Amino acid sequence: MKTLAKLHAEKGIWMTDAPYPECGHNDVVIKIHKTAICGTDMHIYHWDEWAQNTIPVPMTVGHEFVGEIAEIGAEVNGFHIGDRVSGEGHITCGHCRNCRAGRRHLCRETLGVGVNRTGAFGEYLVIPASNAFKIPNDISDDMAAIFDPFGNATHTALSFDLTGEDVLITGAGPIGAMAAAIAKHVGAKNVVITDVNDFRLELAKKMGATRTVNVSQESLKDVMKEVGMTEGFDVGLEMSGNGTAFSSMLECMNHGGKIAMLGIPGKETTIDWNQVIFKGLIIKGIYGREMYETWYKMVAMLQSGLDISPIVTHHFPISQFKEGFEAMASGQSGKVILNWD
Ligand code: NAD
Ligand code: ZN
Numbered sequence: 001m002k003t004l005a006k007l008h009a010e011k012g013i014w015m016t017d018a019p020y021p022e023c024g025h026n027d028v029v030i031k032i033h034k035t036a037i038c039g040t041d042m043h044i045y046h047w048d049e050w051a052q053n054t055i056p057v058p059m060t061v062g063h064e065f066v067g068e069i070a071e072i073g074a075e076v077n078g079f080h081i082g083d084r085v086s087g088e089g090h091i092t093c094g095h096c097r098n099c100r101a102g103r104r105h106l107c108r109e110t111l112g113v114g115v116n117r118t119g120a121f122g123e124y125l126v127i128p129a130s131n132a133f134k135i136p137n138d139i140s141d142d143m144a145a146i147f148d149p150f151g152n153a154t155h156t157a158l159s160f161d162l163t164g165e166d167v168l169i170t171g172a173g174p175i176g177a178m179a180a181a182i183a184k185h186v187g188a189k190n191v192v193i194t195d196v197n198d199f200r201l202e203l204a205k206k207m208g209a210t211r212t213v214n215v216s217q218e219s220l221k222d223v224m225k226e227v228g229m230t231e232g233f234d235v236g237l238e239m240s241g242n243g244t245a246f247s248s249m250l251e252c253m254n255h256g257g258k259i260a261m262l263g264i265p266g267k268e269t270t271i272d273w274n275q276v277i278f279k280g281l282i283i284k285g286i287y288g289r290e291m292y293e294t295w296y297k298m299v300a301m302l303q304s305g306l307d308i309s310p311i312v313t314h315h316f317p318i319s320q321f322k323e324g325f326e327a328m329a330s331g332q333s334g335k336v337i338l339n340w341d
Contacts, residue, residue, distance in 0.1 A: 001018060002015060002017065003016055003060040003121060003272040004016075004121035004122070004321055005046055005048075006051075006057050006059050007256060008058075009047065009052065009057050010047055012045065013041075013044070015321065015325045019313075021124055022127075023126055024073055024126070025073045025074045025075040026036075026073050026076060026128055027076070027128055028071065028126070028128055029072075029125070030065070030069060030125045030126075031067050031123065032063065032123060032340045033066055033068065033339070034119075034141050034340065035120055035295040036061065036146045036148075036335050037061075037324055037336045038064050038148065039174075040063070040112075041062060041209040042329060043329055044115075049224060055115065058120045059290050060114070060120075061121055062098070062114045062120040062121030063115070063148055064146055064147075064149065065118050065145060066085070068080055068084050068124065069083045069085060070209070072129070072285055073129060082170060082225055083171065084144070085132045086135055086136055086148075087125075087132045087133055088148075088283075088288075088291055089114065090105070090107075090113075090131075090291070091108035091110065091131060092291070093107055093108075093110075096108055102215060104291040105287060105288050106154055106287075113127060132188070135147075136303070138188070138303065139302055140309075142172070142309070143224065146308075146311070146337075149175050149178065150178055150298055151284065151288070151294045151295065151333070152175050152290070153178035153295050154178075154297055154301070155288070156237050156260045157237060157285055158186070159188075159258075159284055159286065160235045160260060160284075162186050162187065162188040162235055163186060163188065164187060164189055165189060165194075165235050166188070166190045166232075166254075167188045167191045167192070167235045167236075168192050168193075168241045168249055168253075169183070169193040169209070169237045170236070170248070171239035171241070171242065172201050172203065172212070173200060173239060174334050175262065175310055176195070176204065176237070176240070177204040178311055179192070180193050180209040181207040181306060181311075182306065184208035184209075184210070185208070185301060190218075190227050190229065191210045191274070192212075192227070193211075194211055194212075194248075195212070195214065195240070196215060196216045197331055198214060198285050199331065199332045200334075201213075201214055201297065207308065213299065216286055221252065224252060228309065231254045232254030232255070232257060233252055233257060233280055234254055234257055234262070235252050235257065235258075235259070236257060238259060238260070239263050241264045241265050242263065243269035245263075245269075246263070246269070247272065250276065250279075251272075253275070253281055255279045257282075258284070260283075262285050263292040310334070312334060312335045313327075314327045314333055314334075314335075315338075315339060316338055318338050318340050
């Protein structure tokens with residue numbers, strides 16, 4: 001079968017042949033219909049320091065997908081051949097304390113599909129059946145293909161009560177823009193989002209942000225005055241991984257504010273801890289999606305009218321995967337979908 005793999009320890013990604021995967025007793029094999037390209041895939045594509053230290057070569061990459069069940073392991077219940085599914089890309093151990101308590105997103109032994117084990121950019125993918133998630137008929141393939149990053153946005157945005165609150169999102173990448181849509185959907189007051197990329201800020205506006213701020217041209221503090229905020233943001237969602245963005249978030253939070261941190265900052269990032277301490281801020285780190293509460297909430301929000309469809313800006317047949325990766329690398333895109341059919 002065809003797969004997209006990291007074949008060489010250098011920039012790039014290559015189409016190659018791999019054997020059809022073996023379906024273990026507790027696994028399902030999924031025939032892949034669509035995949036989406038994640039920022040993580042771009043790190044692997046560019047072969048940056050993180051990728052060099054993390055990714056075994058050769059390996060099939062990718063973890064955002066929708067497909068249908070093609071084979072079911074002997075011990076698996078609850079799935080049928082042909083079921084349309086996406087899946088949780090974090091494979092957890094199942095026997096640590098957090099896993100046993102149903103807090104699988106906090107498993108210490110998490111392995112990533114397409115990061116630590118064979119990924120979804122292939123004609124078929126094998127994962128534990130417990131990681132597959134059935135997609136209701138009224139949810140499109142495009143939406144199902146991006147449940148992984150939509151889940152990052154959902155897990156982060158729903159970490160704190162947003163109803164009636166002033167929300168600051170730093171970073172209008174695909175996840176930040178989806179978080180803006182979610183914040184509006186659940187009844188936030190002002191949803192202000194920052195970036196340095198106008199294309200992405202435009203997209204975030206389309207998704208429902210009430211005010212976008214290009215921080216290379218405008219000051220966030222001026223914008224707060226303009227929208228009538230006299231105290232500070234109630235909730236911050238850090239989605240840029242940029243230290244300067246996080247510092248300005250700390251400065252613009254109200255006392256007692258709450259911050260959910262998804263963006264992955266560089267090792268050397270320093271912050272002014274006085275902002276945290278004297279404002280009594282609460283900061284929560286976010287990794288992945290809650291298994292599987294986040295997945296049920298995503299379905300429910302889409303079914304109750306949340307529209308994140310503008311985030312998908314590009315589609316390519318898998319034969320044009322190179323164009324897909326280039327579109328992602330350009331910074332002039334939301335989510336890019338590769339069609340395997
Ligand atoms: P992305 O890289 O597409 O988006 C980040 C955005 O931040 C970009 O649009 C960039 O222009 C913007 N940015 C850069 N400097 C800025 C500044 N000073 N102020 C405001 N914005 C600035 O990433 P994404 O796919 O949307 O993911 C968002 C972040 O979350 C990334 O850091 C990613 O690594 C991280 N992430 C974390 C998890 C997790 O489980 N914790 C999962 C997925 C992604
Ligand atoms: Zn575990």
